[in-house]
């Protein structure tokens with residue numbers, strides 16, 4: 050038989066006998082229909098971004114079998130999600146919801162507890178329930194991707210509304226938003242832009258948050274708060290509920306847009322540049338989550354393997370990177386800033402002139418004329434994303450190594466020269482220690498920035514995977530010692546990152562655990578996600 054059809058023994062979650070587990074699966078199959086439950090007993094295949102597996106992390110940094118599902122179920126409605134939750138409570142089986150499972154770099158589709166039953170919400174619950182052209186809002190189910198939402202708005206001819214897409218447009222709007230992902234238009238803070246949730250709780254009840262709680266309301270997507278405590282927050286980066294519907298606000302078409310790019314010659318330009326960026330960004334002259342990228346990653350973004358440039362071990366020497374950069378239209382500089390100005394041309398001209406005079410204070414700063422850039426230059430991918438047009442070119446840098454996979458280190462800091470330099474030095478030192486190419490990209494929010502450092506490794510090379518993970522772990526600890534924490538992280542690092550948020554003798558985690566135990570007394574929903582373990586698991590060696 051071909052490899053893909055041979056059988057593996059299905060993983061059984063800890064704490065339940067194999068026979069009892071198989072019996073429980075048979076029961077659920079009966080309830081949902083045979084076609085809506087798949088046992089994960091085939092060899093694991095990684096696929097690629099658009100045809101990714103839902104059984105495991107296609108970019109695993111551990112052994113492939115570590116974080117795998119025992120089975121995957123496909124609910125078709127909120128009621129069926131409730132049925133699955135009731136079943137999990139009855140048999141004490143861990144379940145793990147995903148929307149589409151394209152959360153690459155943060156764990157993909159994998160569950161945190163081996164042998165969990167993955168609830169793939171997106172496959173059948175993929176409807177756009179509403180697009181409201183007057184309120185500029187929409188209401189979506191978990192299987193709606195940024196591409197699908199974009200295309201639906203285009204198909205309706207709603208030229209006056211934009212969506213906001215993250216770097217990769219194939220992911221789920223709900224999945225990305227609940228994990229607090231970001232995009233690159235002025236609506237880039239997805240969590241801040243959502244309005245209203247429908248959530249299945251771990252004991253099976255359904256709630257609607259905000260105005261959704263008021264029967265007959267017509268403001269669920271326009272007033273996010275409703276009345277009383279604002280509960281939405283506990284359903285992001287948590288394991289407190291399964292989101293089955295979410296409202297999202299849409300951006301008005303700004304009436305024109307123009308991408309721009311500046312490059313800066315030296316590594317040391319980073320600090321003064323941050324001092325220039327901060328006031329421009331806070332006052333919204335720089336209007337979107339803009340990126341300041343190191344040349345090392347821009348070269349990789351062309352999609353060529355590292356071996357094209359260098360076959361030695363350790364990081365590609367900087368002289369080689371610069372020689373490569375010199376051959377491209379962008380030229381031999383160290384930093385590239387990608388931004389966009391929005392609005393009609395006279396409005397843009399005003400903002401662009403201010404930006405130009407500020408950026409040129411860095412000696413040697415260059416403005417790149419987009420008309421000189423070829424169509425496949427990375428600039429144009431940034432241009433599409435910042436205009437709310439989904440794209441997947443960002444992923445080209447995983448070609449850097451054979452079997453390329455990536456995990457990100459993403460600390461948050463103020464937009465300051467001293468902080469940028471501290472994080473840059475910290476990352477550089479650890480990358481050199483572990484012989485890894487260093488790709489710092491600063492994503493400037495409004496009053497803070499995320500440094501995103503993607504580590505790309507060969508997922509079939511145990512030595513390189515081990516080095517990548519050790520480097521990530523060291524950077525998390527180094528950063529915490531300096532007072533920096535990650536805004537989001539990979540499944541494997543969740544315990545460690547949660548542990549750095551330890552003020553007041555771990556007061557915040559104690560609070561999270563109280564909520565967890567109250568909402569999920571049997572501890573069935575995504576145990577361990579974001580470092581939150583239900584009582585049944587705590588202190589039993591599950592943390593890693």
Ligand code: ADP
Nearest residue numbers: 147148149150151152220221224225228291292
């Ligand atoms: P995407 O495909 O957009 O990248 P995922 O579906 O992989 O997003 O979701 C990212 C993570 O967020 C998942 O691993 C899961 O832990 C959580 N998540 C996603 N969708 C939901 C949901 N509907 N309800 C609760 N948690 C979710």
